[in-house]
Amino acid sequence: MDIYTTSILISVLIYLFVGSYAGKKVKHLDDYFVVGRKAPTILIVGTLVASVLSTNAFLGETGFSYASQGGSYILWPATWVAGYIFGALFFGRYLRRSRVLTVAEFFGHRFNSKAVRRAAGITVVLGLGGYLLAVTQGTAVILTNLTPLNYEQALIASWFCYTFFTLYSGSRGVIITDTIMFLLFTIMSFVAFYYIIDLHGGWLTAFEGLINLESKPDLMSWHGQVGAGTEWQTPADYAIWSLITGIAWGLVTAVSPWQSSRYLMAKSEHVVVRSACIAAIVIAVSNLVLFAAATAVNLSKDDIFPFEQTMIYAAMNMMPAIVGGLLLAGIMAAALSSSTTFLSLVGFSVSNDIIPSKQKSPEQADDKTLLRFSRIVMLVVSVVTLLISFVTVVDIFWLSNYVGTVFASSWGPIAFMSIWSKSITERGAYWGIISGFVGNIIPRFLDVSGIIDLPSYLNPILVGCIISLITIIVVSRLGQVSDIEKQRRLELHQMPTEEQSKIQTKKTQWAGIAVIIFGLLLSTMLMIYYVYPYQKGTGTLLNNGNLDWFSAEALLALGWAAIYVPLGILTYRIVNRSYTANPKVNTDSETSIEGEGSNA
Template sequence: MSSNNIVPLAIIIFFISSLVLVGHIASKKINSAEDYLVANRGAPLFLVVGTVFATFWGGGTIIGGSGSAFQDGLYGVIEDPFAAGLSLIIIGLFFVKTLRKLKINSVGEIYTHRFGTTTGYVASAVMIPTFVIWTAVQLLAVGKIFTVLFEFNFYLSYMIALIVIVLFTYMGGLLAVIWTDFIQMIVIFIGLILLLVIGYTAAGGLEEIVLHTPDNFWQFIPSEKGLMPWITYISMWAGMALGNVSSPDIAQRALMAKDGKTAQKGMIISGSLYWIFGFIPVFLALIAHTLISTGVLDGNLFAQDSELLIPYLAKELLNPVLLGIFISSLIGAILSSASTSLFATAVIFSNDIIYPLFFKNKKEEATDKNHLLKITRYCVILTGVLAALVGLMSSNIYDMTVFAFTLQFGVLFFPFIVALKTRWATSYGVIAGMLGGLLVNVIGGAMQGAIIPEPWEFFTLVPPLVNITLIVLVSFFTKKSDQSKPLEDLYFTK
């Protein structure tokens, strides 16, 4: 390791240690399962905005997004950040107030109380793959950063990231996650603006950047004629914009807010910020094109993997102190997303599957002994291990990010809508829809021997169509035998 790496590494170690310390402090304030799972439902607006933005703004957006923008321009990043940012606004406008009125600890409980325990188990089980994949994405991002910048062994970096994420999430639960998210959001802003300003200067200013902008870089709609380009375009928006709507991590942010109005404002503000700051990786990709064209940066460094653009750009342009600050902001963004997805998955395992299965008839005893709290902490570790294994099966960060939520779109978007907004759907219909949507992806992946089946447009749009078709048809034929309950009869506060 070069002596030039000592200063940035020291800054990064200090930053990561601070996050672990926050987790330790938060753990002292955990007195119940509700404290751990939903932060005692008292978060103010600034914490809601901080945690939602930092949750979305992870390795897929910064590392993956800059690489995709470098290759394909603005058109290459429609899914994330633009479709993803739209999802936050949709959630804020149409769903978050309803969620905040429910006395639940996780989104899985909606399916349980609306359609019965079997539906709740199935819904919770099919949520897990999305968030295990998303956690894996963040671990991959950390591995790539440390490998490029400090010549660390990739697998060592990968394991260090895993241990840190599991450690502070295990200790402080959602309370630790939202406070570290808020801190990380501030550091993210500082780091990205820092690299953008220095990169802009190094590139020679606006005239040079415009001169070296690739043709069609700012294309935002299909330029080719025919139906297929528009099917692709619709798939790009639908997978991320609608796939995020039913996300359990977003529901947790609604549940933790002090009231429905705070939750709604937080989502809309976060989505707007996500769009604004989403242009930064795009501009950094433009700066990289300019620096390569003028001979300042060697394009061969990331010719095989464009997702290494940001680490190489930072290494080339920043002095050791600024490099340490920027990489800390980058690591902070990644850890924020990782801890959120890790925690959301752990809550699904514990609150929606293990706890009701094993303590269904012992609720009072389990509550007294705080079994739910202990189970969730163990599930944090379990989820971390699963994510680590999945991450080693694929190395493309951006594609894995998009696929994770595309999978959720095909399986859970329509069940989430009918659970919250309708009375006609039955438990049989919802189960058939979820399993049908999932089965399309499973068959595609099995036939191709890949996590992400192709053509991706087919596996974005067909699963949700199968899903809603089965929900409607099976619900129609099972209406008389169904015992599902209206949501308002269950958990609305008075």
């Protein structure tokens, strides 16, 4: 057994042990679904990052960056991670306040409707079921490349790994193992970047080589490679696609079930806001490091195929064996963490929102009954996913982007309107979910099948969002908001007294300050280490040798500050206004927050 297989095997055994240990502490349904609502910031950050950085990030997107979009993937501001902050401020903390078990249950409770709850639950199954399929197969690809296992054997092995401790420990095991995995693959991303860049003489030397790479012209430009043989015919097509996709994924990180549901586990609303800000920074920086490292692999080998294996090649050929082994263990961790999250959420939605158990019993017995029912459902979901994996081969990058963004169309409008709109009705919410889902899926299918050819500005994500929003407005106007719907929306805006702590508020405001610093620092570094060397290397500096501040590369680099500085200021002000407005605010150091967590 070589070092690569050994590293992966040891890491998997650790996850299985931790999951098994965590499962022993699961006694009630709250433990299984939302960890008793006691999770601190580090665990929420860990599960937010681990559940979104899956095989798509480490295999699909790094491969895409390596193949054709190195510059664009590094330069374009990460609009999508801004969704964490916006989502936490305007949806996530209210979701946590509702004290439900799933996001679909939140919608059902908010609109007093089993139909809305069931519709949201079905979209979870269809959407995350497809995502689970993608990461299951991605994990199998990793194992096939690194072990003697063939693809079918690797599918079974990966399936068993994530099913075992997810089935037993639920969210309690998932959130702990997610955090361990998050720490591993985040650290190894930076280590991999160091070794790959150092191998090619440091960043500036490697960057110059990438600019002049004859086999892939425009690799480091703001739009990457476009034209014949690519997905985009012109730079404008790529710009439109990137903007729409970024906004769509921003909605996904703000409201999608595998992201917003993490806030239900937080021990306070302060943890929700802090975790969102930290996760946004960590994911943005990790992605930049990963994309830069993957793109630089071109300097050693520029014809890796399939390109999803770029980081696997780098781990086995461009760094010491032990480091490569740990990197592969980190990639495996990213795949498993997403698998456990998706499996748990699909299982929870089926058992809690679509076909909840009908058995009546005393409280403790009912908890045991529901736990057993949830585990059975989760096992069935897992087995079905495995069977589909055997007969379907998917493109990890594109399936993840197609399936993931379904929630932008289906859930985006209803999520924010459920908090902020006085006019949305139960029927409007129901048909908004369905129309957004169908309005995304059908155009996407027709486009991918070649039946129609949609221009970039008619991206199915945008089409679905618009259809959902129009449907909600029109259907809501045909009905009337019930008294109980009005009351439940008002209840969401009632600040729990235990959240009002000046000391906790000041700590949370520092998260907003960190976002401001992040935006300024990243724009500065990109100008120094990307834009100026790029213009110098391509001969596009001004005649006097100064930087052209109005080039696309410069404007995109400055875009990071333009997005994150206002977001940080917004966070700071909203936190201050929300949690210190009451003159009777509790100033005791940790009492209010700790008390809320322990009483949950």
